[in-house]
């Protein structure tokens with residue numbers, strides 16, 4: 098139970114008994130699910146220490162401790178795990194898995210220039226146009242709402258990052274980006290590949306039985322190579338032809354005009370990685386929340402009724418909600434906060450890695466420890482959120498205003514410290530515009546069965562790094578004739 102640290106002999110944090118060599122392999126939850134990791138916290142406390150084949154791991158069950166370690170000591174806790182699959186697939190370009198250091202910092206800085214709170218104001222007109230198209234698609238072909246949700250983020254980010262306008266159906270750029278994102282998520286599925294635990298396996302040749310991971314890594318490398326390079330090259334071509342519309346690519350290429358040699362090459366690499374990171378980081382996260390929002394609407398009808406009263410008074414029937422309406426729409430904002438809490442998009446965050454031995458509350462946390470933050474558990478903390486499985490926007494309201502005494506789920510849903518999600522301001526503004534516009538104009542109800550009885554959708558979430566609602570159906574239509582007319586008129590105006 099003890100390990101010698103440089104300055105003292107301190108115990109390791111509590112956790113299940115470790116067996117020789119394999120450590121806690123048998124104690125590790127089988128599924129990457131918040132509830133399963135939380136069972137360990139219930140047994141051992143808010144810090145659970147485990148050792149998986151020599152890899153130290155700490156599971157944090159409290160937002161407070163996550164702040165103490167990942168935020169207040171962020172200089173120590175901002176590295177990422179070294180992954181055999183990430184190396185094999187050549188994912189050194191992926192911001193989310195990049196080791197902590199100057200190269201990573203350079204990417205964060207580049208990213209921040211476009212997605213900081215001031216810079217994102219420039220992106221509002223793109224967001225408005227895309228939300229307008231989204232509403233129109235929803236009322237034209239409501240049964241395809243899954244596809245429309247996917248299309249919304251793809252279209253927005255392709256336009257922001259590359260100035261590319263994607264087509265309504267079967268768009269090539271969208272397909273390439275989707276395949277890239279899917280390859281990344283497949284490859285980073287926790288526990289999927291034995292090679293992560295036994296790195297020696299990486300030396301197996303590709304053709305040997307059991308070397309499926311090598312073939313998967315090679316396929317992922319091809320898919321992500323296309324994702325990073327095809328839209329980027331298309332955007333550069335448009336610049337050469339003088340037909341490019343302003344985007345992250347054009348702005349970054351302009352800025353590096355005066356650079357030469359390796360400096361220019363490195364800067365171009367940073368720019369190419371940053372545009373791809375925006376797609377890879379934002380696509381499935383935003384999509385997961387919007388899917389959950391439709392599930393909420395089909396499951397809890399009173400939410401739409403209450404939101405409409407507020408929207409009718411503040412926005413009215415002649416326009417869609419806009420960014421500046423936010424402060425006047427506390428109930429709508431509370432619905433969005435409750436959505437972020439009720440559905441943990443990244444239930445276990447993205448693990449941080451500790452770069453040297455640390456001491457906390459009388460325990461030693463050894464260098465190299467992977468710190469897993471149980472965001473799902475934070476969102477179910479009954480002291481903050483009584484009756485946590487219920488969907489209650491009112492928990493964020495007091496006297497008709499937002500109640501700042503309740504922890505805003507955005508304080509943990511986007512992670513912590515220097516690794517905090519750099520897309521959070523953009524994500525929040527996109528979600529506000531999308532969700533408020535849907536609430537203002539559409540009615541989302543459960544499907545009816547043969548006897549015309551409403552069939553409430555099943556509420557079940559998938560497990561994994563990103564969690565989604567399991568497939569469900571709902572009925573989507575304009576909430577009144579003025580709403581349908583408004584959607585059509587707005588979409589035609591946007592072109």
Ligand code: HEM
Pocket residue numbers: 192193194195205212374375376377378379380382383386442443446447448449510511512513514515516517518519520521523524
């Ligand atoms: C509701 C939507 C979103 C949620 C819940 C979310 C959540 C997260 C979380 C939990 C992390 C890990 C933070 C940590 O390590 O502590 C992360 C990282 C990241 N996110 Fe997001 N995210 C969202 C949207 C976006 C968007 C829209 C973008 C891009 C525009 C984006 C880009 C990234 C990137 C690049 C990283 C890696 C940062 C790094 O490792 O340094 N995310 N996000």
